[in-house]
Amino acid sequence: MTDRxxxxxxLSIRPFVLGGNVFGMTAGRDASFAVxxxxxxxxxxxxxxxxxxxxxxxxxxxGESESxxxxxxxxxxxxxxVLIATKVGMMPGGLKPERIREAVQGSLERLGxxxxxxxxxxxxxxxxxxxEVLGAFAELLDAGIxxxxxxxxxxxxxLAEVLRVADEKGLPRFTAMQPELNLLDRGQxxxxxxxxxxxxxxxxxxxxxxxxxxxxxxxxxxxxxxxxARGPRVKPYIEGKGPAMLAAMDxxxxxxxxxxxQIALAWVVAQPGVNAPIASATSAEQLDEIMGxxxxxxxxxxxxxxxxxxxx
Numbered sequence: 001m002t003d004r005x006x007x008x009x010x011l012s013i014r015p016f017v018l019g020g021n022v023f024g025m026t027a028g029r030d031a032s033f034a035v036x037x038x039x040x041x042x043x044x045x046x047x048x049x050x051x052x053x054x055x056x057x058x059x060x061x062x063g064e065s066e067s068x069x070x071x072x073x074x075x076x077x078x079x080x081x082v083l084i085a086t087k088v089g090m091m092p093g094g095l096k097p098e099r100i101r102e103a104v105q106g107s108l109e110r111l112g113x114x115x116x117x118x119x120x121x122x123x124x125x126x127x128x129x130x131x132e133v134l135g136a137f138a139e140l141l142d143a144g145i146x147x148x149x150x151x152x153x154x155x156x157x158x159l160a161e162v163l164r165v166a167d168e169k170g171l172p173r174f175t176a177m178q179p180e181l182n183l184l185d186r187g188q189x190x191x192x193x194x195x196x197x198x199x200x201x202x203x204x205x206x207x208x209x210x211x212x213x214x215x216x217x218x219x220x221x222x223x224x225x226x227x228x229a230r231g232p233r234v235k236p237y238i239e240g241k242g243p244a245m246l247a248a249m250d251x252x253x254x255x256x257x258x259x260x261x262q263i264a265l266a267w268v269v270a271q272p273g274v275n276a277p278i279a280s281a282t283s284a285e286q287l288d289e290i291m292g293x294x295x296x297x298x299x300x301x302x303x304x305x306x307x308x309x310x311x312x
Contacts, residue, residue, distance in 0.1 A: 013203075013205075025065070124154045209268050211264075269293070
């Protein structure tokens with residue numbers, strides 16, 4: 001599988017990014033290490049995490065995912081074979097410069113690395129002037145502890161503004177974007193943000209690419225909601241356009257022999273401007289399945305049918 005440039009970041013990635021949100025949460029040490037080992041056996045690439053993973057779990061404080069990845073990096077010796085992306089901005093303090101400086105040191109220590117390959121502003125912080133946010137990131141780039149910077153959960157207007165501020169004040173630009181995008185949730189990326197990312201040469205990696213697991217076909221009815229802790233999150237899909245989408249995906253599966261997860265990820269990576277979807281796994285077998293999406297090329301007719309099924 002050939003790596004592709006991630007916009008103007010200077011990084012190149014495969015059309016699949018491993019999500020680290022489950023590590024230290026629903027995947028313990030053994031399961032996490034098994035997934036990460038298999039990821040490397042399958043060719044590796046980029047691992048995505050954040051300092052906030054998984055602060056929402058009772059007894060957790062954030063950083064659990066980074067710590068798990070760091071323990072695996074130390075044991076496996078695979079640091080030079082994989083790219084690490086992490087994020088700042090969801091924890092108290094948001095994107096205040098002092099918080100960014102503190103947070104990056106915590107991430108470096110937990111990950112056990114000297115450099116973070118791609119550091120995202122996890123969400124926009126309207127309370128902090130954009131030049132101050134970029135100034136803090138500039139310090140990290142100048143110090144060599146971050147190689148590239150990106151943004152997540154920025155609107156098109158705010159992303160355009162932060163790029164303008166960077167150019168006017170000679171500050172570093174965000175070179176990658178991480179929006180939500182899947183067959184059922186397209187509003188954040190499609191349209192103005194997508195057009196802006198393409199025009200400005202930003203690389204794009206997408207989160208919630210499997211719609212919290214709904215697009216795997218695991219949740220066909222409300223009776224299936226209890227199958228996992230994430231079940232309640234898919235209820236709106238079941239009550240909305242989800243069943244029609246699964247029917248369209250079933251038809252493509254019959255034509256291709258691919259699984260629904262593979263079809264969902266292949267659709268994402270086929271969207272203009274997108275470099276790779278992010279998806280997580282809690283077992284090596286599950287990872288093998290979803291990484292199979294890298295080899296799946298959907299026809300124009302199949303892509304059109306799937307796109308139409310998800311329209312409001």
